[in-house]
Structure formats: structure tokens, C-alpha cells
Amino acid sequence: MTGTAPGRPPRTAWRARAKTRIAYLEAQLERERVKPCSEERETLVEGMRGHLKKAGAAADEGFGWRRAWSGSAAREGVWSNIRSAEVMLLQLVSDEEASGRASEVMALVKDHLDKDDPRRVRLARRLRSIISGEISPSDRDLMVRALDAAYNALDDELARVRSLRNILWTATFVVLLGVAGLAVYGWFFPQSLSLCFTPKVDPGDAGGVDVVCPTAEHPGKKVGTPASSLAQSKDILTVEIAGLAGAALTVIASLRHIRGTDAPYMLPLASAVLKFPTGALSAFLGLLLIRGAFVPGLSDLDSRAQVLGWAAAFGAAQHLVTRLVDDRAQMTLSEVGRTTDAVVDPERAAVREHNVLGEAGAPGPPTAFQDGAGPHEGPQEGTRDGERADEGADGSRPGAGP
DSSP: OOOOOTTOOOSSHHHHHHHHHHHHHHHHHHHHHTSOOOHHHHHHHHHHHHHHHHHHHHHHOOOGGGHHHHHHHHHHHHHHHHHHHHHHHHHHSOHHHHHHTHHHHHHHHHHHSOTTOHHHHHHHHHHHHHHTTOOOHHHHHHHHHHHHHHHHHHHHHHHHHHHHHHHHHHHHHHHHHHHHHHHHHHHHOTTTTOOOBOOOOOTTOTTOEEEEOSSOEEEEEOTTOOGGGGOOTTHHHHHHHHHHHHHHHHHHHHGGGOOOOSOSSOHHHHHHHTHHHHHHHHHHHHHHHHHTTOSTTOSSOSSHHHHHHHHHHHHHHTHHHHHHHHHHHHHHHHTTTOOOOSOOOHHHHHHHHHHHHHHTTOOSSOOGGGTTOOGGGSOOTTOOTTTTTTSOTTSOOTTSOO
16 A cells, blocks of 8 residues: 655645546555456556556655656656556456546547547447446447547556646757856956947037947947947847836736646746746847947937836747747647547548448448447447547437446
């Protein structure tokens, strides 16, 4: 038996959920263990016990100073073992309980396997018979394989979420390094990256010229004075802070599009944090383009307030780029638990083709997915391209009663 040490509550919410699930599966295992056991059944009992033990150990593991980047490993270790234990439990329960779990298995299969996946098609066609109690050893094996495939598909979906999360955090770190490097370089060599402007004046004006920098204004300077000579160490840092402020506004505005999700790894947070260093970088680059006269009519700014205002505006403008990242993150989250037909391999294409031929009354052997099924369990006439492959023989949806 596994379990948390007395007086030590789980550190995070997902660990608490995992502990609850482990305790439930341990109770199920104890109920099945007391039944008469064959050698094969004893092997499954020991295998399930081993998975639950590993899941409990992963949930309790602290990782010490490595906790910051080891949470994903702990989460994967916990839930992969829990799912494997649930697959084994389906092999241990009685026929009556397996029939009762058929709708639950079908729901998971529909969430994570394509509609033309052979295991999903076969289970859908046998579902009505299984729920009614007419379950055979081949039906149980089909349920086990379909459930295992659904869990593997779920793992793949969550792996894509984790991969994109890691990419976003890496990109944030790289951009942050670039922003910090610019600030440090500008601190020691302010003239090299000067963001000071000289408003246009009359060449014959003997009163001198004004030089406007992000941190100071220098009025009445001698005509011909290089603006870069008056740059200060804090200029680039000040511009980047203004860009951060502009990016913060876009983060707040984007919160209205963020939806809660039960997927792990906090992908929306990683997408939002990326906006801050990107805003600082875009503020610097925007003012640099203005100073280089790349923006017509904005070659010279008249005051320090204008410089900082444009820096904040360019910081907010980073949303034009990072919104694409937001869209990608939301699309990745929406794909968890939603199957796609983007890729159809030849075997799955053959399933659809056989369905069409069978419905048209074409001669030939029965399809591969009718083995073990009675005559009343074949596909109904009038179905199109296998679109109703998930329906029972009487047209009811999977999960409904017989």
C-alpha cells in the first residue's frame, strides 16, 4: 500500500488529485486481490500494485533544489502509472463490471482516438452487446486495447502542450537575455546605442539646439553638437521599462480571451510572460528605427515625454507578433481531448472504404470489424462514409443504455 506520510499534505493541487485517485485504485485492487487468483491474474495484481507504488513515490518525491524543472517529470510519472493501473484493473474486474465500464471506456476512446480508428470502430459496433451483458473474452481484450490506446493518445496530446510550454519559456529566457544585454551594453557605452533626438531648427538660429534623450532634455546646445554625445547610461534601460509598461497593458487586455483549462503546464501563463521582454525589445527597436528616419515624419521627437510615449506604444505593439503565439497556444490546448482527421493512414482509409462497400451491398467477405459480432450488429443501411460508425446497431449513441 502506498500513501502520504502522516501530517504531510500534498504540496500542489495535482498531487492531491493524484493521491485521491491512487487511494481509489488501491481499494479496487484490494477488492480484486481477495478473489481466487490464477497465475495470470496474480501477475496482473502484482503489476497493478507496482504501478500504484511508483505513482505514489512520484507524487511524494520532492526533488530538492531540482524542483523548479522536475515537476513535469513527477507529473508524468504519476499519471502514466495511474493510467496503466486503470488498464490493468479493467482486465481484473468481473464481466458484469466490465460491461458497466464500457460506456466510460467508449467516452475516453471518442475523446482521444480518431473516428476512423479501427479500435474505436470495432468497440462502437460491439458496444450495445457489451452493455447488455453479452461480453466475450475478445470484447474485453478489445476494451483493454482501446482504453490503452486512448491513454497513449492523451499522453501524446499533453506532450505537445508540454513541448510548446518549454519552447515558450526558452524563447522568453533568450529574449530576456537579449534585453538585459542591450541594457548592460548601453550602460557602459551609451554613445554607441544613442536614442537621443535633435528636433529640427533653423540653421541660422544662434540660440542653439535642443537635444532630447529618454532620461533628460538638453536645451540651448551649440549648433552641430552630436546628439549621441549627450546620451546617458540609463537611456536604454528607461526605454525598455517604458516598453514593459506598454506590454503589461496588452497582457491585461489579453486576459479576456484566456479560458480556464484542465490541461497541465500552465501554457497560457508562458504565453503571457513572453510579452514582457518582447515589449522591452520592440520599444528599443522602434525608437532606433525612428532615430534612423525609417518612419517618415518621425525622424525627430520634440520632448522626453514623446520619446517615452513612443517607447510604450512600441512595447504594446509587440502584440502584433505575440498574438500569433497566443493563437498557437489556444489551438494546442483545444486539441487536448479533441480528435483530428488531419492525418489518415492507409489502414484507416481502408476502414472507411470497407464501410462504404459493405453499406452498398458489394459482394465479398465481411469487414474486419465485424468479427465476433452477431448479424444484428452490422452497420445500418443509409450511413454515409462511416460517419455513423460510432453508433450502435439501433442508431443509439455510445454510452447510452441498451
